Amino acid sequence: MKDKFVTFSSTCIPLPMENVDTDQIIPARFLKATSRQGFGDNLFRDWRYDKDGNPIKSFVLNDPTYSGTILVAGKNFGSGSSREHAAWAVAGYGFKVVVSSFFADIFKNNALNNCVLPVVVSEKFLASLFSSIKANPKALVTVNLEEQTITNEATGEQESFDINPYKKNCLLQGYDDIDFLLSKKDDITAWENNHK
Amino acid sequence: MNTLFDKIWDAHVVNLIPGGPSQLYIDRHYCHEVTSPQAFAGLRERGIKVFRPEKTFCSPDHNIPTLNQDKPIQDPVSRNQVETLTKNANEFGVTLYGLGHPKNGIIHVIGPENGLTLPGYTIVCGDSHTSTHGAFGAVAFGIGTSEVEMVLASQCILQPKPKTMRINVNGKLKPFVTAKDIALYIISKMTTGGATGYFVEYAGEAIRNLSMEERMTVCNLSIEMGARGGMIAPDETTFEYVKGREFAPKGEAWDKAVSYWRTLKSDEDAVFDKEINFDAADINPRITYGTNPGMGMGIEDTIPTIDRIDEAGKISFQKSLDYMGFKAGQKLEGHPIDYVFLGSCTNGRIEDFRAFANFVKGKKKADNVTAWLVPGSWGVDKQIREEGLDKILNAAGFELRQPGCSACLAMNEDKIPAGKYAVSTSNRNFEGRQGPGSRTILAGPLVAAAAAITGKITNPANV
Numbered sequence: 200m201k202d203k204f205v206t207f208s209s210t211c212i213p214l215p216m217e218n219v220d221t222d223q224i225i226p227a228r229f230l231k232a233t234s235r236q237g238f239g240d241n242l243f244r245d246w247r248y249d250k251d252g253n254p255i256k257s258f259v260l261n262d263p264t265y266s267g268t269i270l271v272a273g274k275n276f277g278s279g280s281s282r283e284h285a286a287w288a289v290a291g292y293g294f295k296v297v298v299s300s301f302f303a304d305i306f307k308n309n310a311l312n313n314c315v316l317p318v319v320v321s322e323k324f325l326a327s328l329f330s331s332i333k334a335n336p337k338a339l340v341t342v343n344l345e346e347q348t349i350t351n352e353a354t355g356e357q358e359s360f361d362i363n364p365y366k367k368n369c370l371l372q373g374y375d376d377i378d379f380l381l382s383k384k385d386d387i388t389a390w391e392n393n394h395k
Numbered sequence: 396m397n398t399l400f401d402k403i404w405d406a407h408v409v410n411l412i413p414g415g416p417s418q419l420y421i422d423r424h425y426c427h428e429v430t431s432p433q434a435f436a437g438l439r440e441r442g443i444k445v446f447r448p449e450k451t452f453c454s455p456d457h458n459i460p461t462l463n464q465d466k467p468i469q470d471p472v473s474r475n476q477v478e479t480l481t482k483n484a485n486e487f488g489v490t491l492y493g494l495g496h497p498k499n500g501i502i503h504v505i506g507p508e509n510g511l512t513l514p515g516y517t518i519v520c521g522d523s524h525t526s527t528h529g530a531f532g533a534v535a536f537g538i539g540t541s542e543v544e545m546v547l548a549s550q551c552i553l554q555p556k557p558k559t560m561r562i563n564v565n566g567k568l569k570p571f572v573t574a575k576d577i578a579l580y581i582i583s584k585m586t587t588g589g590a591t592g593y594f595v596e597y598a599g600e601a602i603r604n605l606s607m608e609e610r611m612t613v614c615n616l617s618i619e620m621g622a623r624g625g626m627i628a629p630d631e632t633t634f635e636y637v638k639g640r641e642f643a644p645k646g647e648a649w650d651k652a653v654s655y656w657r658t659l660k661s662d663e664d665a666v667f668d669k670e671i672n673f674d675a676a677d678i679n680p681r682i683t684y685g686t687n688p689g690m691g692m693g694i695e696d697t698i699p700t701i702d703r704i705d706e707a708g709k710i711s712f713q714k715s716l717d718y719m720g721f722k723a724g725q726k727l728e729g730h731p732i733d734y735v736f737l738g739s740c741t742n743g744r745i746e747d748f749r750a751f752a753n754f755v756k757g758k759k760k761a762d763n764v765t766a767w768l769v770p771g772s773w774g775v776d777k778q779i780r781e782e783g784l785d786k787i788l789n790a791a792g793f794e795l796r797q798p799g800c801s802a803c804l805a806m807n808e809d810k811i812p813a814g815k816y817a818v819s820t821s822n823r824n825f826e827g828r829q830g831p832g833s834r835t836i837l838a839g840p841l842v843a844a845a846a847a848i849t850g851k852i853t854n855p856a857n858v
Contacts, residue, residue, distance in 0.1 A: 215710060216710065216711050216714070217707060217708050217710075217711045218587050218588065218687050218689075218711060220687065220823075220825045222804075222823065222825040222826070222827065222828050223825065223826060223827075226827055226831075227457075227804040227805060227806050227828070228805070228806060230429050230457075230806065231429075231458065231470075231472040231473055231475070231476050231806070232472075233432035233433065233436070233475065233476060233479050234432075234433060234436065235433050245826065245827050245831060250813070250831060250832075273707065273711065274588070274707070275587065275588035275591070275621070278587055278588060278591075278621060278687070279523065279618075279619075279687075279823060279825060280522075280523050280804075280823075281430070281521060281522055281523040281525075281537035281538060281539055281618075282429070282430065282539075283430065283433075283521075283539035283540040283541060284540075286539065301588060301591065302591075303588065303591055303621055304557070304591055304592060304621070304623050305523060305537055305538070305539060308538075308539060308542070308554075309539035309540075309541065312539060312541035312542070313541070322707070326707070363414055363415045363416065363555065364413075364414035364415060365412050365413075365414060365415025365416060365553075366415065366416075376541070376545055376552075376553050377437070377441070377541075377544060377545055377548050377549070379553070380418070380545055380548060380549035380551055380553070381443070381548060381549060383409065383410060383418060383549070383551070384446075384549070386409050386410055386418075387409055387420065387446075387549060387550060387551055390409045390420055391420075394406075394420075
């Protein structure tokens with residue numbers, strides 16, 4: 200059982216870069232751990248810290264103006280390597296939702312498997328959201344998975360987002376794919392017998 | 396009226412979850428040390444075994460050094476990850492080609508080499524370059540560690556079915572244009588996210604004429620335009636390559652397999668969600684100038700000017716050029732470079748070493764260039780020596796290192812220093828990919844060879 204996903208409102212951390220690849224989310228040299236914990240400390244490591252390990256003040260995660268559990272990113276977030284460590288880093292830092300106009304496929308699956316909800320919005324909604332956060336870093340966004348809606352509370356703009364009903368149910372109930380697959384062992388064996 | 400992709404995918408669906416993903420049966424599962432430890436730990440926590448251990452094959456490749464592999468790995472964290480894979484493989488009874496094993500190498504090189512990758516298979520690995528195996532007419536794609544755990548636990552994964560795309564490369568290639576150039580050309584036209592959500596079939600005369608290893612290079616890079624995977628229908632080239640390899644079917648089973656494999660092609664009237672045509676004659680030797688593989692151009696072209704970039708992309712474009720130390724509108728031909736890397740699951744096979752060695756034969760490596768030549772596997776290394784390529788390379792001032800992923804992602808000691816330019820035959824030019832601050836220029840083996848000889852970005856056709 201994992202944590203259940205509930206409706207919430209939060210301020211956002213904006214990252215208006217496009218094509219943020221998983222090597223930026225978590226560089227390869229931090230992939231050497233054998234557990235799922237601790238990756239949040241190195242989220243966006245090389246944008247966040249200089250080579251001596253000092254925080255780079257201009258990077259958004261080091262800017263006290265911004266906080267929250269929603270990351271808002273430019274299009275094609277999570278491209279490149281399949282490393283689930285990227286999703287562990289995003290989750291480990293404390294994000295529950297990533298909002299973008301477009302996600303890479305593998306990152307999207309990995310995020311969902313770690314109770315981080317990728318919310319795809321239109322380019323227009325995204326641009327407006329970046330503006331709202333810039334104008335007021337305390338601007339709130341509400342994410343309602345049950346209704347599949349995201350609301351920019353500063354402007355009242357609301358969009359609905361897609362998620363397949365199976366995954367939605369998993370997130371709402373805190374279920375896990377392996378529990379499901381283990382319950383299907385007979386079907387798997389039957390498939391194997393039919394394909395010899 | 397089915398596509399090749401539909402035929403293989405549909406044949407492997409165990410259950411279709413209403414409104415949800417497919418439960419897909421997996422024929423072959425590859426594992427390396429970086430993305431598997433948490434999955435094996437998950438099985439241990441649940442108290443379950445690997446469901447079909449004979450279908451999983453492991454090889455450590457990302458962390459391993461490319462010098463002195465007979466000695467213990469110096470970095471204790473890397474060593475721990477490699478040792479954890481050994482421990483997991485032994486405990487759960489899956490096959491391991493560990494460090495020091497004659498079959499050890501990059502997982503995407505050794506799978507095909509040993510006949511583990513076959514047409515019609517579904518193949519997964521916790522690694523995005525699993526798309527390589529699509530070259531055989533397999534549905535092969537990268538997965539996350541939670542999905543690795545699913546495969547170990549049940550030999551299945553839950554996966555939404557992607558859309559289909561066919562990319563035709565029509566006509567004949569020009570001289571000095573390699574499979575890597577085809578792929579970099581396609582990715583630059585498609586952009587780094589242009590095929591996201593799709594599974595791509597490559598077709599057309601230029602693809603059909605490629606060797607098996609060249610096909611692997613093209614399929615390997617599918618993920619760099621966001622595609623879930625890439626594949627090429629199997630044909631005589633495929634069967635000839637597979638025949639006689641250790642795990643390939645033998646005797647009667649072989650004949651039966653081939654007659655099935657011959658059915659694995661898209662039907663004449665198959666409809667793809669998207670179909671794109673390119674002309675092979677438009678492709679020149681290529682390089683990248685930015686920090687994603689879509690930021691590429693012909694080797695004699697100039698970097699786009701900022702007015703050609705759409706508004707939302709301008710910040711990323713400028714940040715990318717600043718990182719690389721290049722200017723919009725700049726021509727890169729003749730630009731000095733510091734390192735050359737030949738290797739990786741993209742270009743670390745015997746044909747890549749043949750191409751590189753033939754090019755540098757009788758010439759001398761430029762003094763300002765450090766060259767790392769890393770075979771993709773011990774099998775490739777053995778063949779290099781049997782063909783005498785090592786002697787040609789040595790005479791030209793090059794030395795071979797030991798197999799592994801090496802400087803492609805610099806998880807071992809093979810890191811390009813900050814600010815240095817590397818012409819690299821690998822697959823990603825992301826910021827810091829080849830070491831913090833490293834500047835990567837992606838290219839094929841011939842452009843890499845030309846750069847190694849002249850010390851500059853050079854069109855191999857002009858050397």
